Amino acid sequence: MQPKFRRRRQLALALGIALVVLLVGTCTYVWYQRDVVAVRDYAGEGNGNIVMVRVSPGDSVDSLSTQLVEKGVVGSRRALMSAAERKEPELQAGYYPLQEEMSADKALEWLSSEDRRRGVVDIPNGLTLKDVKVVGGDNRKGIFTLISEQTCQDEHNCVSVEELEKAAGQTPPEELNIAEWALEPVKARGDDPKRIEGLISPGVHLFDPTSSAKDILASLLDTSKSEYEDTGLLSSAQAVGLSPYDMLVAASLVEREAPEGDFDKVARVILNRLHENQKLEFDSTVNYDLSEVEVATTDEDRRRPTPWNTYAKEGLPETPISSPGLQAMHAIENPADGDWLYFVTVDRNGRTVFNRDFDAHERAIEESRRNGVLDSNR
Template sequence: MGSTRNMQPKFRRRRQMAAALAIALVVLLVGTCAYVWYQRDVVAVRDYEGEGNGNVVMVRVSPGDSVDSLAEQLVEKDVVGSRRALMSAAERKDPELQAGYYPLQEQMSADKALEWLSSDDRRRGVVDIPNGLTLQDVKVVDGDNRKGIFTLVSEQTCQDEHTCVSVEDLQKAAAQTPPEQLEIADWALDKVNARGDDPKRIEGLISPGVHLFDPTSSPEEILKSLLKTSKEQYENTGLLSSAEKVGLSPYDMLVAASLVEREAPEGDFDKVARVILNRLDVNQKLEFDSTVNYDLSEVEVATTDEDRKRPTPWNTYAKEGLPDTPISSPGLQALHAIENPAEGDWLYFVTVDRDGRTVFNRDFDAHERAIEESRRNGVLDSNR
């Protein structure tokens, strides 16, 4: 009898545990069903109202992105309530997306989010760098100022109150950030370091074309992004292998290409490239006015005798060989020209008329006659 009474509390505890477990399973089942219902019938189709809650979210649209490819990013950042709401809005609006960064807000309606994502006025962090542009602004004699890369980048960051990276900020980052931190290409490191704290030490290393960067990031991160993508673009042209074939270092290939970019008329890039290489081969000074102009506060096609005598790291009238750095950002055509120069023995060239006709010569006397023709046609100023 005693042993039977001792077992009764154990049975009761087991029954209580079983009942508790059953209740827990029911609660779990109900909770799971409620969660599934909420996710399927509420969250999955949820759409916020209006223009958001004021919390800015930067959304990147890469080349080739679609609404479908952006959906996960927009939902995770709580810009839109659900993928389904976004895709439904896309079917109604059929937006045209352009690459860039867009300051949206949390908890926007899907319609409003797509409206902002397809608005050119809200597009940020996109800079289109023309061939032959320099880092710094250039003042042209009797002409307008030409905006430099630093200015174009700065303008993209200063369109909103919450962020603005000045030209001075970018110059300081270019001058003082260790080149390795900026992801400067290995083949350019020595030359960049040799320029000390000169912001122009990264001249030519930011390639022409369209670049995307986060406009809310630091000056160092912005330059790092531009330099990294540029390095990849330059190397994808076959720069490293071509350098061995041509007999220049990859960095000097870029320097030479920048001269082609600034000196060569359309259609004659490969010929000017050959003149550069021929002069380097015979140790003849390049004597390009573009290298004189590079360090001047005001530039024009013809330079003065005084300017040509002024020694600078770039002036090829006063120094032998190539400039110490590129004098612009060379485009692919200029780079291909120095990689694949024309065949010829020319040492001189001059544009002789307003149509851009350029005469190439090996003989200096013939070159002098071409210069006189150029002066008669008003292309060169005979008084300079």
């Protein structure tokens, strides 16, 4: 046999063997994927390696299946969906510390456990960044404390209030995702952590509890920016005649000063006073910088100059004094019609009297004192 033909025959034989090996390998792979991987289900609570899984609002087991399989939490989508049919879990938005190689049943059990839910902070309307001590009452937890508590439920990560304050005051505002319309006043406050007061909106926020203090704040500030702008803030600011940031500051005053049902009237009082260059003189702005607060304030406190005390300074405070809710935002964006310059709550039911005339306002104040609303033991 000629050497050339022998080489061709040997090559053909080698190719044939390679094709057989490839065919066998492909068949084996298909069988493994179809009959092993596709239905694979691990046993128990996992191998100890923590995997953080995010459940967003509206997520279902089906929408989470790819994430859970790719992160190695469960063995297969089929096992997960079969478990879901049996357990019918109720999912809540949040971050859940699961483990690699969990049984599908156990993974769903942990995903629907409130005790294992992390990275969810529910910020009430009118809350401040720092804790507040109320005279004759309990301490009111601030936003920094609520965030810290969410990160400190597990040993692997705990962001302290001090770390959050440092990040708020010392991180360049652009890196915190501060809204462009708030950049200048935020920078003007230097390294004061209160420079981001009011910029984290009320409501439920999700954040990765394993993140750094800076990244957590950047996440919350980014979502809050969109939520505030979605109220129509930018267009309303032009109509009202304030900057978007000052609209937020004014809304925070409405939030802390206005009784239920009178938000739009209080908003009008604020705008009227600003228009007439009359001091706002709100006790809430005095209280903001005090270590202990109550409804009434002392003469000494009202005389003390601060960046917020509207008894001692003209115009609005330099920052918001709380996180204003949707009702307060809508009120400053759509204030009531009226010429009022004064208002005071006169009874325990929240009835509030609005006046333009100062003598009439003084009479309303006396009524309030008689009813014990303005009483103070300080």
